[in-house]
Amino acid sequence: xxxxxxxAEPRIEVTDGALIPIKGERRIIDSWRLTxxxxxxxxxxxxxxxxxxxDQIFKVIIKGAPLTFGVTAGAIAGSVxxxxxxxxxxxxxxxxxxxxxxVYVELIRGIPLLVQLIFxxxxxxxxxxxxxxxxxxxxxxxxxxxYMGEIFRAGIEAIPKGQMEAAMALGLTRGQAMRxxxxxxxxxxxxxxxxxxxxxxxxxSSLVSVIALRDILRRGRExxxxxxxxxxTYAMVALVYLVFTLVLSKLVAMMEDRMKRHER
Amino acid sequence: MNDKxxxxxxxxxxxxxxxxxxxxxxxxxxxxxxxxxxxxxxSGKSTLLRSVNKLEALTGGQIxxxxxxxxxxxxDIRKVREETGMVFQDFNLFPHLSVxxxxxxxxxxxxxxxxxxxxxxxRELLKRVGLADREEAYPGQLSGGQKQRxxxxxxxxxxxxxxxxxxxxxxxxxxxxxxxLDVMLDLAKEGMTMMVVSHEMGFARAAADRVVFMDAGExxxxxxPEEIFDAPSEERTRKFLKHIL
Numbered sequence: 380x381x382x383x384x385x386x387a388e389p390r391i392e393v394t395d396g397a398l399i400p401i402k403g404e405r406r407i408i409d410s411w412r413l414t415x416x417x418x419x420x421x422x423x424x425x426x427x428x429x430x431x432x433x434d435q436i437f438k439v440i441i442k443g444a445p446l447t448f449g450v451t452a453g454a455i456a457g458s459v460x461x462x463x464x465x466x467x468x469x470x471x472x473x474x475x476x477x478x479x480x481x482v483y484v485e486l487i488r489g490i491p492l493l494v495q496l497i498f499x500x501x502x503x504x505x506x507x508x509x510x511x512x513x514x515x516x517x518x519x520x521x522x523x524x525x526y527m528g529e530i531f532r533a534g535i536e537a538i539p540k541g542q543m544e545a546a547m548a549l550g551l552t553r554g555q556a557m558r559x560x561x562x563x564x565x566x567x568x569x570x571x572x573x574x575x576x577x578x579x580x581x582x583x584s585s586l587v588s589v590i591a592l593r594d595i596l597r598r599g600r601e602x603x604x605x606x607x608x609x610x611x612t613y614a615m616v617a618l619v620y621l622v623f624t625l626v627l628s629k630l631v632a633m634m635e636d637r638m639k640r641h642e643r
Numbered sequence: 644m645n646d647k648x649x650x651x652x653x654x655x656x657x658x659x660x661x662x663x664x665x666x667x668x669x670x671x672x673x674x675x676x677x678x679x680x681x682x683x684x685x686s687g688k689s690t691l692l693r694s695v696n697k698l699e700a701l702t703g704g705q706i707x708x709x710x711x712x713x714x715x716x717x718x719d720i721r722k723v724r725e726e727t728g729m730v731f732q733d734f735n736l737f738p739h740l741s742v743x744x745x746x747x748x749x750x751x752x753x754x755x756x757x758x759x760x761x762x763x764x765x766r767e768l769l770k771r772v773g774l775a776d777r778e779e780a781y782p783g784q785l786s787g788g789q790k791q792r793x794x795x796x797x798x799x800x801x802x803x804x805x806x807x808x809x810x811x812x813x814x815x816x817x818x819x820x821x822x823x824l825d826v827m828l829d830l831a832k833e834g835m836t837m838m839v840v841s842h843e844m845g846f847a848r849a850a851a852d853r854v855v856f857m858d859a860g861e862x863x864x865x866x867x868p869e870e871i872f873d874a875p876s877e878e879r880t881r882k883f884l885k886h887i888l
Contacts, residue, residue, distance in 0.1 A: 405755065449774070510784065539733075541731060541733050541735035542699050542735060542737065543712055544731070544735065545735035545736075545737070546728075546737075547698065547730065548698065548724060548727070548728075548729040548747070548798075549747060549753065549798070549801060550721055550724040550725035550753040550754075551748075551749060551753055552721070553754060555752055555753075558750060560737055563739050564737075564738065564739050567739070570849065615827070
């Protein structure tokens, strides 16, 4: 994760245990560079210098990248939308909405993603046939939507009460105040936390290999079963994931910086 | 000032469960009148002010703003809020919007006037509060006094019939108090109906028609500033004034 310098603004930190890695120090530009240099150099050396069998392995597993990215992108979109509604539901003034959102969060957070994925694909597959990709996107969205809901809720609650009061005093409806005043400010606060979820999603998308989707990991496993090169293959799989994750974390940090600069 | 009653507070009660913040308050504010509300902290003065645009909901009594009730089946709270400007102690400007956007938001979204008309009006108001050159600035770039003047302009953009000021200078550094009070003085001179929670004696003497002293959720004494400050008739008022003067 790249550096996050400004501590003046309210920040929310979400630590949800195993799913989200706890970040170390925030002043990590250097360690980010070191790590990505190691990963990229590793891949280049193995593929172009050591060549056999790494060039073959790389060619095989990189074919899984579009699927990994596709599932991740779909799940990001799905979980942000779901999370936003969940967060709004949790702070709603209607008790029923609160309960629905609350139960959803409790339910989903209490069940491992792997179990949810298998349940949606195999168990629910008895009633309606879902293709692998939609099943994967839906599972990841539902799972991460719950975590995102918590982030949005915390983000909305972090906005000072006076903002809503000022908006209401001007005659705005509660909905208008949310839309024009509260949520735009929330977005800026939640971006680091949401960015962490994006990165976690990219990594967790590797779970879809259990429902026979040919992502990076699945292609690696298939390659191992053909060639028995387990060390070489999984090392390459790990390096490829590492590069993707580091790049994504950089993108998130850049997005965060841009939001900050925009506000000045 | 004429005889039309702009804000009519009738037997206002606010029960916070453990504390009774308002204990049957009656107060009529006439059109064009400037009323200053003073009192020790916890006396209910802010609660009273915040009840006038229903940021606090009364637990008993009634308030009418320009004849519109705040409580009951005929209450139209948004209409009352449209006609009631409020200025807060902590400014509560919208930090993600520029000064101009802060002022234009409500007229455009609530009154649905055109963007261009709202901007023209906003620039006029900025000129009036002495900040014509800061329309592109963001609240984070302004001093406290400037923020509060923008907040006043923002409230005025809705063309309110009443302005509520909740300790408008309490969060300001001393050297910025005057610039805000000057704007408020001008407003008072122009005939705006104002309810001001503040201990600014200078402002009171210069602009207030009436001073209301509150304690323990009740109005203890009310009268012209000279009378309240120089010759209060109640012991509680005297005691309080000794503390703040």
